[in-house]
Amino acid sequence: xxxxxxxxxxxxxxxxxxxxxxxxxxxxxxxxxxxxxxxxxxxxxxxxxxxxxxxxxxxxxxxxxxxxxxxxxxxxxxxxxxxxxxxxxxxxxxxxxxxxxxxxxxxxxxxxxxxxxxxxxxxxxxxxxxxxxxxxxxxxxxxxxxxxxxxxxxxxxxxxxxxxxxxxxxxxxxxxxxxxxxxxxxxxxxxxxxxxxxxxxxxxxxxxxxxxxxxxxxxxxxxxxxxxxxxxxxxxxxxxxxxxxxxxxxxxxxxxxxxxxxxxxxxxxxxxxxxxxxxxxxxxxxxxxxxxxxxxxxxxxxxxxxxxxxxxxxxxxxxxxxxxxxxxxxxxxxxxxxxxxxxxxxxxxxxxxxxxxxxxxxxxxxxxxxxxxxxxxxxxxxxxxxxxxxxxxxxxxxxxxxxxxxxxxxxxxxxxxxxxxxxxxxxxxxxxxxxxxxxxxxxxxxxxxxxxxxxxxxxx
Amino acid sequence: xxxxxxxxxxxxxxxxxxxxxxxxxxxxxxxxxxxxxxxxxxxxxxxxxxxxxxxxxxxxxxxxxxxxxxxxxxxxxxxxxxxxxxxxxxxxxxxxxxxxxxxxxxxxxxxxxxxxxxxxxxxxxxxxxxxxxxxxxxxxxxxxxxxxxxxxxxxxxxxxxxxxxxxxxxxxxxxxxxxxxxxxxxxxxxxxxxxxxxxxxxxxxxxxxxxxxxxxxxxxxxxxxxxxxxxxxxxxxxxxxxxxxxxxxxxxxxxxxxxxxxxxxxxxxxxxxxxxxxxxxxxxxxxxxxxxxxxxxxxxxxxxxxxxxxxxxxxxxxxxxxxxxxxxxxxxxxxxxxxxxxxxxxxxxxxxxxxxxxxxxxxxxxxxxxxxxxxxxxxxxxxxxxxxxxxxxxxxxxxxxxxxxxxxxxxxxxxxxxxxxxxxxxxxxxxxxxxxxxxxxxxxxxxxxxxxxxxxxxxxxxxxxxxxxxxxxxxxxxxxxxx
Numbered sequence: 001x002x003x004x005x006x007x008x009x010x011x012x013x014x015x016x017x018x019x020x021x022x023x024x025x026x027x028x029x030x031x032x033x034x035x036x037x038x039x040x041x042x043x044x045x046x047x048x049x050x051x052x053x054x055x056x057x058x059x060x061x062x063x064x065x066x067x068x069x070x071x072x073x074x075x076x077x078x079x080x081x082x083x084x085x086x087x088x089x090x091x092x093x094x095x096x097x098x099x100x101x102x103x104x105x106x107x108x109x110x111x112x113x114x115x116x117x118x119x120x121x122x123x124x125x126x127x128x129x130x131x132x133x134x135x136x137x138x139x140x141x142x143x144x145x146x147x148x149x150x151x152x153x154x155x156x157x158x159x160x161x162x163x164x165x166x167x168x169x170x171x172x173x174x175x176x177x178x179x180x181x182x183x184x185x186x187x188x189x190x191x192x193x194x195x196x197x198x199x200x201x202x203x204x205x206x207x208x209x210x211x212x213x214x215x216x217x218x219x220x221x222x223x224x225x226x227x228x229x230x231x232x233x234x235x236x237x238x239x240x241x242x243x244x245x246x247x248x249x250x251x252x253x254x255x256x257x258x259x260x261x262x263x264x265x266x267x268x269x270x271x272x273x274x275x276x277x278x279x280x281x282x283x284x285x286x287x288x289x290x291x292x293x294x295x296x297x298x299x300x301x302x303x304x305x306x307x308x309x310x311x312x313x314x315x316x317x318x319x320x321x322x323x324x325x326x327x328x329x330x331x332x333x334x335x336x337x338x339x340x341x342x343x344x345x346x347x348x349x350x351x352x353x354x355x356x357x358x359x360x361x362x363x364x365x366x367x368x369x370x371x372x373x374x375x376x377x378x379x380x381x382x383x384x385x386x387x388x389x390x391x392x393x394x395x396x397x398x399x400x401x402x403x404x405x406x407x408x409x410x411x412x413x414x415x416x417x418x419x420x421x422x423x424x425x426x427x428x429x430x431x432x433x434x435x436x437x438x439x440x441x442x443x444x445x446x447x448x449x450x451x452x453x454x455x456x457x458x459x460x
Numbered sequence: 461x462x463x464x465x466x467x468x469x470x471x472x473x474x475x476x477x478x479x480x481x482x483x484x485x486x487x488x489x490x491x492x493x494x495x496x497x498x499x500x501x502x503x504x505x506x507x508x509x510x511x512x513x514x515x516x517x518x519x520x521x522x523x524x525x526x527x528x529x530x531x532x533x534x535x536x537x538x539x540x541x542x543x544x545x546x547x548x549x550x551x552x553x554x555x556x557x558x559x560x561x562x563x564x565x566x567x568x569x570x571x572x573x574x575x576x577x578x579x580x581x582x583x584x585x586x587x588x589x590x591x592x593x594x595x596x597x598x599x600x601x602x603x604x605x606x607x608x609x610x611x612x613x614x615x616x617x618x619x620x621x622x623x624x625x626x627x628x629x630x631x632x633x634x635x636x637x638x639x640x641x642x643x644x645x646x647x648x649x650x651x652x653x654x655x656x657x658x659x660x661x662x663x664x665x666x667x668x669x670x671x672x673x674x675x676x677x678x679x680x681x682x683x684x685x686x687x688x689x690x691x692x693x694x695x696x697x698x699x700x701x702x703x704x705x706x707x708x709x710x711x712x713x714x715x716x717x718x719x720x721x722x723x724x725x726x727x728x729x730x731x732x733x734x735x736x737x738x739x740x741x742x743x744x745x746x747x748x749x750x751x752x753x754x755x756x757x758x759x760x761x762x763x764x765x766x767x768x769x770x771x772x773x774x775x776x777x778x779x780x781x782x783x784x785x786x787x788x789x790x791x792x793x794x795x796x797x798x799x800x801x802x803x804x805x806x807x808x809x810x811x812x813x814x815x816x817x818x819x820x821x822x823x824x825x826x827x828x829x830x831x832x833x834x835x836x837x838x839x840x841x842x843x844x845x846x847x848x849x850x851x852x853x854x855x856x857x858x859x860x861x862x863x864x865x866x867x868x869x870x871x872x873x874x875x876x877x878x879x880x881x882x883x884x885x886x887x888x889x890x891x892x893x894x895x896x897x898x899x900x901x902x903x904x905x906x907x908x909x910x911x912x913x914x915x916x917x918x919x920x921x922x923x924x925x926x927x928x929x930x931x932x933x934x935x936x937x938x939x940x941x942x943x
Binding site for chain 2: 016019
């Protein structure tokens with residue numbers, strides 16, 4: 001009895017937090033799920049029933065496979081467990097099949113794979129310097145960071161209600177960041193390469209990784225004033241990094257290269273025909289651009305400057321995924337968005353190259369890359385804001401200024417995720433949870449930032 | 461804090477019974493004049509979820525009906541809205557419950573935990589969290605108004621705001637008549653206080669004031685029904701359906717468990733059933749109440765609340781499974797004093813409602829909230845380290861027993877083993893009920909087993925709580941004086 005008591009009550013708050021959020025996820029099982037549920041069921045069916053050569057050609061369902069091969073192999077592995085739950089879900093022809101067992105299996109698979117995310121958060125907590133903290137548990141940066149990451153409200157909505165597998169993917173990303181903080185660069189690079197082949201949206205932050213690894217890892221030393229020392233370039237390191245990336249890519253794309261399917265795979269992965277904005281507009285620059293275009297066209301019609309017959313009928317707000325032309329302002333091409341994104345990330349990348357500040361600088365650059373790509377990217381989903389919010393949590397527990405930026409970012413980011421929830425009860429309940437979480441978050445961050453202000457010298 | 465969480469999970473089953481009853485009461489109270497609320501008429505068919513709670517519930521339904529009329533009159537249209545179910549309506553009903561909880565129940569819990577003395581702030585918060593996490597109240601999630609008022613009553617009376625406390629409790633009784641389970645301890649405690657203050661001076665004044673408060677609050681609530689004798693009688697008939705028999709369905713009650721061996725309902729005549737249930741109930745709660753009257757103390761009051769409610773639950777007539785919540789609430793109040801036994805009791809009380817919850821398809825929320833509650837209690841109170849005799853408040857009892865049986869030293873060991881066996885039994889029974897089908901000849905086998913096992917537990921707890929009350933001496937009380 002006493003042993004059980006010690007095991008349970010040892011003050012292991014991390015396990016309590018992880019267990020608590022897992023129990024919460026279990027309660028969210030019967031809530032509304034989006035079409036992404038059917039998407040993943042379809043991929044389970046495709047990878048299980050069809051040979052590899054058919055995976056990227058199969059198009060019975062409208063939800064074709066558009067993630068890189070590692071994710072397809074992941075679904076393949078899952079399908080072997082799925083067959084014990086419900087054999088019917090693995091039939092490609094069973095469109096929109098969602099028996100209660102299927103639902104249970106899929107939801108549990110998300111909850112289960114979140115274990116990687118929990119591990120990654122544990123590793124990130126190790127990278128936080130907790131010596132400047134107060135005595136209270138709720139003021140320790142490690143505790144706050146764990147709450148911010150494990151109980152991240154946006155991740156809960158997207159993964160456990162809307163249904164996606166972002167948990168373990170973000171786990172991989174946070175783990176690679178943690179490894180870079182711990183100066184285990186090769187592991188960090190390897191993890192990121194693997195991550196890219198799971199979901200290619202992480203290309204948004206690839207420049208940060210590339211520049212940081214090149215600058216701070218391949219050049220082993222700096223001059224006293226912090227600028228680059230060209231003769232400290234280490235070929236061994238560059239080659240080993242290149243080898244890692246090459247091997248991972250070979251493992252992933254190799255089979256499809258052998259089958260001569262690479263163009264098909266790439267066209268599935270980068271569907272530029274899908275239009276500038278997603279069905280539900282991500283709150284990025286192009287949304288404002290579209291809105292401006294709409295306003296101008298209305299004004300133009302009122303003032304009789306435009307000919308009504310020449311205006312295309314397709315409405316941008318119809319919720320459909322398609323391409324269309326703008327009426328007043330020039331139309332936007334994928335190339336234009338790429339250029340805008342590159343221009344936006346240029347300052348931070350330059351900083352990372354010319355004035356490297358170690359892992360913290362890298363993290364800042366990563367967040368800025370994610371935000372820039374979110375703002376100017378082509379066909380961005382609202383969920384992509386999580387790419388910026390989660391790493392920002394790591395920064396926010398370090399410095400007071402970052403904490404205040406984080407508060408704004410996370411509140412607006414999570415608010416912008418609300419349209420993902422269709423039904424009223426979920427909206428009401430998550431509004432309540434979100435409100436409670438954000439007020440306690442605000443309180444926690446305020447307390448920790450008060451601590452940081454008092455303890456850290458200004459300007460650090 | 462966690463009530464909203466149960467709504468997405470528990471929101472799936474339509475809960476046709478009680479949900480429809482609440483909607484129907486809104487329909488009735490809005491559309492019919494007060495005089496017809498409790499009477500059978502062509503407009504008001506009492507067989508179809510007739511109103512059988514005291515007037516305050518009716519007034520509350522009326523208030524909700526006004527709000528419903530503002531949003532969508534179809535929800536409460538007379539006759540045509542029967543069986544009405546839509547997403548918006550569900551949201552509305554759940555919101556009314558949530559608001560009621562937020563306004564009454566949750567502040568009472570928070571204030572109660574703040575008033576606990578000799579406990580650090582962290583422990584107070586943990587205490588509040590554990591009480592709010594109690595699975596029974598989360599899963600049976602409609603109408604805790606009466607529990608909230610009762611809690612305010614307990615708070616008031618413990619903090620010496622006697623008039624306010626008794627007013628709150630009268631409101632609670634007028635909300636749900638089951639609160640009468642708690643009425644005796646209130647009565648004895650307040651009477652004891654009056655005696656202590658001296659019946660010739662301040663005590664008498666207090667007695668008069670309390671009597672006036674109680675009478676006034678009752679008259680206020682029953683005013684529309686006091687005009688005619690027939691009205692009052694009809695309401696009373698609806699509130700206390702003595703024709704319905706000793707028990708209905710399966711409940712973790714002595715009578716139901718006893719009827720496994722001997723069919724009491726069929727053997728004994730009706731009046732006799734009521735008389736013996738009356739006698740057993742009062743015999744079992746008499747010692748505690750007498751002690752409370754003679755030695756009124758806040759701690760004794762809380763424990764007597766538990767034992768009285770438990771006696772009523774076990775021996776009274778027409779007890780519903782949900783009435784265990786009336787026992788669980790006082791047990792939550794003593795959570796900080798005997799964490800181990802309280803947690804054990806609260807787990808058993810949740811388990812006793814298993815058949816009801818399974819009917820409403822609440823298995824997953826049940827498992828999740830029970831695990832969460834157990835872990836919250838285990839970590840906040842370190843219950844497994846607090847199983848010594850002193851911690852279980854059984855020291856004086858075991859000392860007395862040791863006078864006759866010197867070898868009686870392993871009480872806490874026995875209790876620990878009993879706990880282990882109990883938990884294993886409950887888990888096994890849950891698994892069996894969920895996975896297997898009952899044999900054809902005994903279709904109710906599993907629910908009867910659940911009731912029987914729970915009843916045994918409750919008897920054990922009844923004995924335990926009574927022992928604590930009776931052996932609670934002054935020296936024991938001074939050691940841990942919590943108000």
